[in-house]
Amino acid sequence: LTTGALNNVAAQGSVETFPLVRPAEANKYQGVYIYLDEVGLLKKLPSNVRATAMAESCGYNPPPQFYGDVFIGRVATRPMMKNVDFVVGKDTDRAAEWMSQAVSVNLAWQQEMNRIQGKSDTQPPAAGTDGKAVQEAGFSFTQDDEEVEVTVEFDENVDKKSIKVVFLPKSVKVTYKGEEALNLILFEKVEVD
Numbered sequence: 001l002t003t004g005a006l007n008n009v010a011a012q013g014s015v016e017t018f019p020l021v022r023p024a025e026a027n028k029y030q031g032v033y034i035y036l037d038e039v040g041l042l043k044k045l046p047s048n049v050r051a052t053a054m055a056e057s058c059g060y061n062p063p064p065q066f067y068g069d070v071f072i073g074r075v076a077t078r079p080m081m082k083n084v085d086f087v088v089g090k091d092t093d094r095a096a097e098w099m100s101q102a103v104s105v106n107l108a109w110q111q112e113m114n115r116i117q118g119k120s121d122t123q124p125p126a127a128g129t130d131g132k133a134v135q136e137a138g139f140s141f142t143q144d145d146e147e148v149e150v151t152v153e154f155d156e157n158v159d160k161k162s163i164k165v166v167f168l169p170k171s172v173k174v175t176y177k178g179e180e181a182l183n184l185i186l187f188e189k190v191e192v193d
Contacts, residue, residue, distance in 0.1 A: 040067030
């Protein structure tokens with residue numbers, strides 16, 4: 001990709017929504033969402049520390065990073081979908097009723113999604129999600145919701161053509177000259193590209 005192509009995409013922009021809390025019975029089916037520029041990072045917009053702190057207060061750990069200005073809105077989904085007033089000062093206060101319920105509502109939503117997807121309710125904390133590589137015996141890794149990046153170190157004089165990597169839905173295997181260098185069992189199934 002050229003710089004010009006990236007700038008062209010960034011100039012067009014698009015609005016993305018991020019749920020601070022999803023509609024649920026506990027919050028009278030009112031969701032609160034951040035509306036943001038989905039290419040704010042590419043546009044090199046400044047980090048929005050207040051929006052990130054608000055997401056963290058709602059139970060996101062680690063919190064997502066937002067860039068540029070955002071809009072926060074509330075939507076009721078029952079009995080019919082409609083916008084609901086969101087008052088700056090009152091509803092942006094960390095003691096606001098919706099925000100005090102957000103952690104438990106978000107946790108219940110995630111547990112239900114895990115149940116539907118066949119995942120356990122008590123998943124271990126995700127190491128390597130803070131942008132820092134986790135060092136293990138013979139390899140290191142980072143991960144996010146979409147990808148896992150695994151790094152296996154070899155000597156500088158390694159013959160690159162002798163390295164073989166096999167991706168399977170629940171494991172990654174690396175061999176060098178037929179010798180196993182890594183056989184990593186993954187926590188969840190992955191889609192192999």
